[in-house]
Amino acid sequence: xxxxxxxxxxxxxxxxxxxxxxxxxxxxxxxxxxxxxxxxxxxxxxxxxxxxxxxxxxxxxxxxxxxxxxxxxxxxxxxxxxxxxxxxxxxxxxxxxxxxxxxxxxxxxxxxxxxxxxxxxxxxxxxxxxxxxxxxxxxxxxxxxxxxxxxxxxxxxxxxxxxxxxxxxxxxxxxxxxxxxxxxxxxxxxxxxxxxxxxxxxxxxxxxxxxxxxxxxxxxxxxxxxxxxxxxxxxxxxxxxxxxxxxxxxxxxxxxxxxxx
Amino acid sequence: xxxxxxxxxxxxxxxxxxxxxxxxxxxxxxxxxxxxxxxxxxxxxxxxxxxxxxxxxxxxxxxxxxxxxxxxxxxxxxxxxxxxxxxxxxxxxxxxxxxxxxxxxxxxxxxxxxxxxxxxxxxxxxxxxxxxxxxxxxxxxxxxxxxxxxxxxxxxxxxxxxxxxxxxxxxxxxxxxxxxxxxxxxxxxxxxxxxxxxxxxxxxxxxxxxxxxxxxxxxxxxxxxxxxxxxxxxxxxxxxxxxxxxxxxxxxxxxxxxxxxxxxxxxxxxxxxxxxxxxxxxxxxxxxxxxxxxxxxxxxxxxxxxxxxxxxxxxxxxxxxxxxxxxxxxxxxx
Ligand SMILES: Nc1ncnc2c1ncn2[C@@H]1O[C@H](COP(=O)(O)OP(=O)(O)OP(=O)(O)O)[C@@H](O)[C@H]1O
Ligand SMILES: [Mg+2]
Numbered sequence: 001x002x003x004x005x006x007x008x009x010x011x012x013x014x015x016x017x018x019x020x021x022x023x024x025x026x027x028x029x030x031x032x033x034x035x036x037x038x039x040x041x042x043x044x045x046x047x048x049x050x051x052x053x054x055x056x057x058x059x060x061x062x063x064x065x066x067x068x069x070x071x072x073x074x075x076x077x078x079x080x081x082x083x084x085x086x087x088x089x090x091x092x093x094x095x096x097x098x099x100x101x102x103x104x105x106x107x108x109x110x111x112x113x114x115x116x117x118x119x120x121x122x123x124x125x126x127x128x129x130x131x132x133x134x135x136x137x138x139x140x141x142x143x144x145x146x147x148x149x150x151x152x153x154x155x156x157x158x159x160x161x162x163x164x165x166x167x168x169x170x171x172x173x174x175x176x177x178x179x180x181x182x183x184x185x186x187x188x189x190x191x192x193x194x195x196x197x198x199x200x201x202x203x204x205x206x207x208x209x210x211x212x213x214x215x216x217x218x219x220x221x222x223x224x225x226x227x228x229x230x231x232x233x234x235x236x237x238x239x240x241x242x243x244x245x246x247x248x249x250x251x252x253x254x255x256x257x258x259x260x261x
Numbered sequence: 262x263x264x265x266x267x268x269x270x271x272x273x274x275x276x277x278x279x280x281x282x283x284x285x286x287x288x289x290x291x292x293x294x295x296x297x298x299x300x301x302x303x304x305x306x307x308x309x310x311x312x313x314x315x316x317x318x319x320x321x322x323x324x325x326x327x328x329x330x331x332x333x334x335x336x337x338x339x340x341x342x343x344x345x346x347x348x349x350x351x352x353x354x355x356x357x358x359x360x361x362x363x364x365x366x367x368x369x370x371x372x373x374x375x376x377x378x379x380x381x382x383x384x385x386x387x388x389x390x391x392x393x394x395x396x397x398x399x400x401x402x403x404x405x406x407x408x409x410x411x412x413x414x415x416x417x418x419x420x421x422x423x424x425x426x427x428x429x430x431x432x433x434x435x436x437x438x439x440x441x442x443x444x445x446x447x448x449x450x451x452x453x454x455x456x457x458x459x460x461x462x463x464x465x466x467x468x469x470x471x472x473x474x475x476x477x478x479x480x481x482x483x484x485x486x487x488x489x490x491x492x493x494x495x496x497x498x499x500x501x502x503x504x505x506x507x508x509x510x511x512x513x514x515x516x517x518x519x520x521x522x523x524x525x526x527x528x529x530x531x532x533x534x535x536x537x538x539x540x541x542x543x544x545x546x547x548x549x550x551x552x553x554x555x556x557x558x559x560x561x562x563x564x565x566x567x568x569x570x571x572x573x574x575x576x577x578x579x580x581x582x583x584x585x586x587x588x589x590x591x592x593x594x595x
Binding site (some may be wrong): 058079083089091108116117118124170 | 451461472476
C-alpha cells in the first residue's frame, strides 16, 4: 500500500487500564491506529473514552498496560515527550490560552515543535517556519480572519476550531481528537468534518465523537466502549449491527449508533 | 516606523538621562539611597520573572539575595579588598546554584505548596547562616573593603566612592532590564507565560515545563545574587536576616505595587515603597504603621497585581457559567 521508504506512523495500546479509586475507568483496552486511517471510538457518557485519550497522550499515567508508538514503548514517557514524538491531541473541554490572541495560541503550538522551542534570543515574530505553520493551521480551521482576536472573545464554536488549529500547528503524525465537534454549529461542524477527512492522508487519527453522522462518515474502523471495556471493534458496518452494541445504546438519548445515518 | 521607534525610546532614554544626572545634583546621602533603591528594584524585577511571567510565587528570593552578599563577605580578606573580577561571578554563580537546587525540588509542587516549599527553603538558609559560626552567625559578617578592579596594583574602579558605586549599580540595572526584556519577548518567555496560563495545554503541546521553569528560576536567582552582592558591598555588612522571609515578602510587595505584567513595573514598585518609607520615617515615629496602611490602600486600589498573584497561587479563576461548571465537573480530568 505504501512505499517502503515512507515512515508509517502507528500507535498501539496493549491491555490499557486506568483505576480511579474503586472505579476502573478504562479496563484492559487494546486498540491500534495507523497512518492513513481514521479510527473512531464511541460509547455512552462515562464509557472511558476521554480517559483512554488521556492515557494515550500521556496526560495520565496508566495503571496497567503499555503504549507503543511506531516500534517504541512510550508508556513511561510524559505528555511533553510524547508530544515531541509526534502525538497531538485536542481536549473535550476547550483547553486554550484564553488571554492570548488566536494567532499566539497557534503560534505557541508551532513554536513547541520548532527547532529551538526555548530560544532566549530574538523575538517570536521572526521565525518563518513557525509563522508558516501557524498561518496554515489557522487557514485550514477557518480562523484566519480571527487571528488578532483574543481567544476568550471567540464564540464557543470558534474556540473549538482553535482547539483543533493548535493540534495541527504542532505538525503531529498521530492525532487524538476528543469530541472535536461538540458545541459547534452545523456549518462549522461540516467544515471540521471535511478537515478531519483531509487529515486521514498522512496521519493516524483517533477520533472520539458523539455525532454519529460524522462518525459513520469518517470512520475507517470503529471501536465501541462501555464501562471502560471494548465491547465491539471492526469495520463500521459490522459494528453497527452488533447485538451488544445495540444493547449498549438502547435507552440512551443517542439511540443506536448510526440509526440516524 | 522610525517615528514610532523614536517615541518608544524617548521615555526610557529620558529616564536614563535623569538617572545619570542625578548624582551630580543631589546630596551624597541621596546618591547612596538611590543605589540602595535601584538594587532592591533589581531584586524585585528578578523576582517578577518567576512571579509575574512564570506564575510561581517564590518566597525565598531574599535567600538568593543574601547568598550573593555572603559570598562576597566570605571571600573578602580582613584587611584587603577582593578583586571584583572573580568574586562577582563567584557570588552570582553561587546564588544561581542555590536557585538550581531549591528550584529543582520546589518546582515539583504547585500553587500554595510551591509558596510553602520556597518559604521553608528560605528559612532553612536563614538558620544555616544564623546558627553556624562560619559566616559570623547571628552577628552577620563584615566586608571591610569593597571589591575593586585593579590591574598591576593600579585601582581602576574603586567602589568606595559613592559616585562610582552608583554608576556601577546603574549599569547593572540597565543590563538587567535589557536581559529581562529580551527574555520575556523571546520564544522562551512566551513559552514560560504559556505554561503559566495553561499548564496542561503547554505540556501537551510539547513544552518541557519543568526545565522551562527551572531555567527561569535560576536566572532569577542569579540576578537576585547580583543585587545581593552589591548591596552587601554598599553597606559593608550582611546579616542573616537578609536571607529570611521578611525580605522576600517585602520584595513581593514591591512587585505587587509595580504590577506583575511588565519588566520594569517592580522597579517602580521598589522606588515607590522605599521613597514612601523615607518620607514617613522623617515625619512620624509610627512610620511602619502608616506604611502598612498605605501599602494596603495601594494594593486595594490597584487590584490587578493581587488578582494575578491569586491566580498564580490558586490556579485559574473559574468564571464559567453554572452550566459550564457542570460540564467541567463531569470532564475535569479531560
Ligand atoms: N480524574 C478522575 N478521577 C476520578 N474519576 C474520573 C476521573 N476522570 C474520569 N473519571 C471517571 O471515569 C469514568 C470515565 O470517564 P470519561 O471521561 O473517560 O468518559 P467519557 O467516555 O469520555 O464520557 P463522555 O462521553 O461524557 O465524555 C467516568 O465515570 C468518570 O467519572
Ligand atoms: Mg469524554
